[in-house]
Amino acid sequence: ESGREMSLMEIEEFFRNLWSDYDELEWSWVSELIENIKGRKPAGLSPEEILGILDEWQVAETTLHKLILEDARKEFSPSSMTGFGAGLGKKEKEEDFRAVRGDFESHPFITRLEKELNEKISVARNLAARLRNVVK
Numbered sequence: 001e002s003g004r005e006m007s008l009m010e011i012e013e014f015f016r017n018l019w020s021d022y023d024e025l026e027w028s029w030v031s032e033l034i035e036n037i038k039g040r041k042p043a044g045l046s047p048e049e050i051l052g053i054l055d056e057w058q059v060a061e062t063t064l065h066k067l068i069l070e071d072a073r074k075e076f077s078p079s080s081m082t083g084f085g086a087g088l089g090k091k092e093k094e095e096d097f098r099a100v101r102g103d104f105e106s107h108p109f110i111t112r113l114e115k116e117l118n119e120k121i122s123v124a125r126n127l128a129a130r131l132r133n134v135v136k
Contacts (some may be wrong), residue, residue: 047135054128058121065117069110076104 006014018025034042038049045053074080083091084100104110 047131051128051131051135054124054131058124061117061120061124065113068113072106072107072110072113076107078102 031042034045034053038045080101081097082092085096088096101107104128
């Protein structure tokens with residue numbers, strides 16, 4: 001920001017601060033976004049409006065995760081096997097590919113992404129259920 005180069009220690013400190021302030025920064029961003037879209041601060045929204053936001057968020061989050069998974073699936077397609085098991089038969093190529101890349105369903109990135117989505121959706125559903133009890 002000042003136009004001068006930062007030292008490695010300053011860069012590290014910057015990222016540590018960013019990491020430690022993440023929750024606050026995230027809420028600040030979300031709060032401002034809600035205010036820009038709804039025209040009111042989140043505290044001024046009704047439970048029904050908040051439920052609507054949660055529903056929209058769940059659809060968006062699920063759609064994003066599905067798109068990421070579809071893209072990742074391409075990395076496990078037959079066309080991605082080029083160069084694996086060179087000079088060998090189809091079965092050996094597939095075995096070589098699996099030995100290097102693993103299987104889509106059990107790949108750590110895929111399982112982590114699916115777990116992350118399930119956790120986020122669970123939090124949203126629990127929050128929505130609590131809000132619905134308030135609305136009753």
